[in-house]
Amino acid sequence: MARLFRLLLAWPTLATSLSVYNKAHISEDSRSPDVYDYVVVGGGLTGLVVANRLSENPKRSVVVVENGYIDRSYAVELPYATLGLNTADMWNITSVSDKQLNNATFRVPVGSVVGGGSAVNGMACTRGSRADYDAWEQLGNPGWGWDGLFPYFLKSTNLTPPLPEFVEDFGVTWNDSVWGHNGPVQVGFASVIYPDVKAVRRSWIAQGVPNVTDGASGDPLGLFWLPTSLDSSSGTRSSARAAYYDPISARPNLRLLTGHRVFKILFKNDGLDTTGVLAISHADNSTVRLSANKEVILAAGAVFTPHLLQRSGIGPKDVLEAANVTVKADLPAVGSNFQDHPVAAMAYNISNQSFPNPSSMVLNATFNATSWDEYLQNHTGPYTGGRVTGTGNSLALHPLSRLAANYEAVATNITSQNALDFLPEIYSRNASLLRGFEAQRDILRNIILSNSSSCCETHPALGGGAAMSLQKPLSRGIISLDPANPDGLPLVRYNTLMNPVDAEVLIAMVRYAREHWARPEVAQFSPVENLPGAQYQTDEEILDGLIATGILTPTNAHSSGSCAMMPAELGGCVGPDLLVYGTQKLSIVDASILPLIPGTHLQMTMYAVAEKAADIIKSRA
Numbered sequence: 143m144a145r146l147f148r149l150l151l152a153w154p155t156l157a158t159s160l161s162v163y164n165k166a167h168i169s170e171d172s173r174s175p176d177v178y179d180y181v182v183v184g185g186g187l188t189g190l191v192v193a194n195r196l197s198e199n200p201k202r203s204v205v206v207v208e209n210g211y212i213d214r215s216y217a218v219e220l221p222y223a224t225l226g227l228n229t230a231d232m233w234n235i236t237s238v239s240d241k242q243l244n245n246a247t248f249r250v251p252v253g254s255v256v257g258g259g260s261a262v263n264g265m266a267c268t269r270g271s272r273a274d275y276d277a278w279e280q281l282g283n284p285g286w287g288w289d290g291l292f293p294y295f296l297k298s299t300n301l302t303p304p305l306p307e308f309v310e311d312f313g314v315t316w317n318d319s320v321w322g323h324n325g326p327v328q329v330g331f332a333s334v335i336y337p338d339v340k341a342v343r344r345s346w347i348a349q350g351v352p353n354v355t356d357g358a359s360g361d362p363l364g365l366f367w368l369p370t371s372l373d374s375s376s377g378t379r380s381s382a383r384a385a386y387y388d389p390i391s392a393r394p395n396l397r398l399l400t401g402h403r404v405f406k407i408l409f410k411n412d413g414l415d416t417t418g419v420l421a422i423s424h425a426d427n428s429t430v431r432l433s434a435n436k437e438v439i440l441a442a443g444a445v446f447t448p449h450l451l452q453r454s455g456i457g458p459k460d461v462l463e464a465a466n467v468t469v470k471a472d473l474p475a476v477g478s479n480f481q482d483h484p485v486a487a488m489a490y491n492i493s494n495q496s497f498p499n500p501s502s503m504v505l506n507a508t509f510n511a512t513s514w515d516e517y518l519q520n521h522t523g524p525y526t527g528g529r530v531t532g533t534g535n536s537l538a539l540h541p542l543s544r545l546a547a548n549y550e551a552v553a554t555n556i557t558s559q560n561a562l563d564f565l566p567e568i569y570s571r572n573a574s575l576l577r578g579f580e581a582q583r584d585i586l587r588n589i590i591l592s593n594s595s596s597c598c599e600t601h602p603a604l605g606g607g608a609a610m611s612l613q614k615p616l617s618r619g620i621i622s623l624d625p626a627n628p629d630g631l632p633l634v635r636y637n638t639l640m641n642p643v644d645a646e647v648l649i650a651m652v653r654y655a656r657e658h659w660a661r662p663e664v665a666q667f668s669p670v671e672n673l674p675g676a677q678y679q680t681d682e683e684i685l686d687g688l689i690a691t692g693i694l695t696p697t698n699a700h701s702s703g704s705c706a707m708m709p710a711e712l713g714g715c716v717g718p719d720l721l722v723y724g725t726q727k728l729s730i731v732d733a734s735i736l737p738l739i740p741g742t743h744l745q746m747t748m749y750a751v752a753e754k755a756a757d758i759i760k761s762r763a
């Protein structure tokens with residue numbers, strides 16, 4: 143046990159080594175032919191959902207090509223491991239320096255493993271507001287609003303209620319009717335809640351944050367208990383691999399090709415009639431051509447799907463030409479409209495925490511050992527937690543009006559700006575991209591004025607953590623080929639704070655967090671602001687402090703929007719049928735299609751999107 147304790151202190155290293163030892167390297171197998179009905183690019187969250195549903199029909203053959211491998215180690219399976227970042231199962235990619243953030247660069251968090259993000263993520267299970275999804279419908283996508291997605295939220299999930307003792311002792315609430323009960327993804331509640339959660343939750347309620355029975359109801363604007371993608375029966379992560387691949391991996395009409403990177407989409411002659419893909423094996427650099435009778439389905443995620451399209455000749459003409467790629471279709475939407483949730487990780491030094499608390503797992507060897515025994519015997523206890531226990535097993539979402547008395551002025555400011563002043567240069571050369579952004583902006587303005595979605599997420603955190611994330615950024619990033627190395631990794635430009643309204647909202651978030659930590663309900667912890675530090679007081683100082691201390695980062699690992707589902711005249715890349723404009727037999731199902739980032743962590747949304755996508759693709763067969 144002492145050894146385990148020492149290992150936990152160095153958790154990220156442990157995670158890395160475990161995943162290396164346990165990987166099943168499945169290289170290209172001998173099953174042939176290499177002609178399938180569907181070729182799915184990316185065996186991440188959405189790719190595995192779609193592959194599962196399409197291969198339900200034994201007459202349809204499906205191949206999934208995944209850059210990473212299968213990892214069944216504790217680094218993936220153990221919920222407690224979410225405290226570290228499993229970089230061994232992620233792409234090693236760094237963003238282009240961000241001008242507004244002191245030219246800093248950041249790791250771009252993307253899974254490279256079977257299950258993709260669902261195998262390396264923090265396991266939080268949340269949904270956005272009804273208005274978040276209705277916005278997609280308003281942006282020209284009939285059937286993609288809350289009502290259109292709700293059946294798929296249910297279809298993809300199976301909720302296990304919290305333990306009765308937590309309901310009794312902490313008043314944990316949930317609403318069975320908004321969850322599925324037969325779906326593949328297991329959703330459960332970590333079976334550990336530390337005692338200080340009571341005080342911290344009380345303080346948010348006292349600050350005026352309403353108690354929400356269940357954050358998945360479509361109206362999550364308050365404080366709610368946070369379920370996770372946890373298989374409560376085994377105490378392990380329910381990833382897309384565990385939920386959608388493992389149970390059906392023996393289907394003879396389904397093939398998973400790991401350790402292969404797709405580097406080109408193939409078309410008939412000089413046109414845009416898609417015939418398949420070309421992939422390269424990491425094992426020996428051999429190439430394999432996989433042909434699709436019906437469709438190539440891109441599920442490589444919001445960073446790599448636009449990159450692959452551009453490598454294949456579909457994207458902004460000038461970007462392709464700069465990289466010496468022959469232009470097949472000039473589609474500026476490919477790589478534009480990139481969005482994420484910037485995070486401001488404020489922190490307080492606190493004292494007088496009750497025992498146990500999240501640090502007890504690291505600082506108290508006896509508690510750790512007992513917890514490990516409990517996990518092995520019952521699959522319960524602190525090892526079923528991890529990141530979620532640090533957030534007090536809860537989240538709070540806030541409309542701007544809760545944070546800023548001048549929210550109406552902020553909303554007005556959004557639409558009175560000259561949009562081009564604060565957008566990447568490509569928008570000034572493409573009227574359709576600009577129209578699309580202006581349409582999004584109108585919706586964001588209405589959302590702020592009607593208090594119908596969140597602009598800020600806070601963690602009712604234990605241990606003095608006070609991370610907050612900006613849910614409705616106006617700044618837009620760009621994904622593009624590296625002209626110096628088009629075969630390499632994409633250039634990821636977050637462009638955080640390019641739009642000054644984002645800074646205004648962030649400053650309001652900091653002030654709101656300070657009000658919270660000054661409340662009598664948390665006075666017992668004697669909180670002292672550590673980051674960015676109480677010396678930063680004016681608006682300008684607060685912004686400087688967020689940047690100078692490095693606690694403002696561009697990403698909450700919610701890459702999205704870079705091949706938006708919007709009409710072509712609004713600068714979209716795919717329509718509601720998910721087919722890439724101008725092409726035949728080429729569709730996208732991953733997070734790149736979200737036209738506007740919802741105010742939520744993305745995995746539950748992406749399971750529903752992929753389930754709906756599978757039905758759409760099936761229906762054209």
Ligand SMILES: Cc1cc2nc3c(=O)[nH]c(=O)nc-3n(C[C@H](O)[C@H](O)[C@H](O)COP(=O)(O)OP(=O)(O)OC[C@H]3O[C@@H](n4cnc5c(N)ncnc54)[C@H](O)[C@@H]3O)c2cc1C
Nearest residue numbers: 184186187188209258259263264265266404732733743745
């Ligand atoms: C570190 C991290 C933490 C997160 N935390 C949470 C959380 O707590 N809660 C939550 O709701 N969401 C969270 N998310 C977000 C969520 O997991 C993602 O939104 C979701 O996985 C996106 O699904 P996707 O299918 O679009 O992409 P992914 O799941 O990323 O799948 C894309 C797959 O395609 C593969 N691929 C890419 N290019 C190629 C290529 N050329 N050839 C072959 N394969 C390729 C990748 O290796 C990857 O496996 C987190 C994500 C990360 C990375």
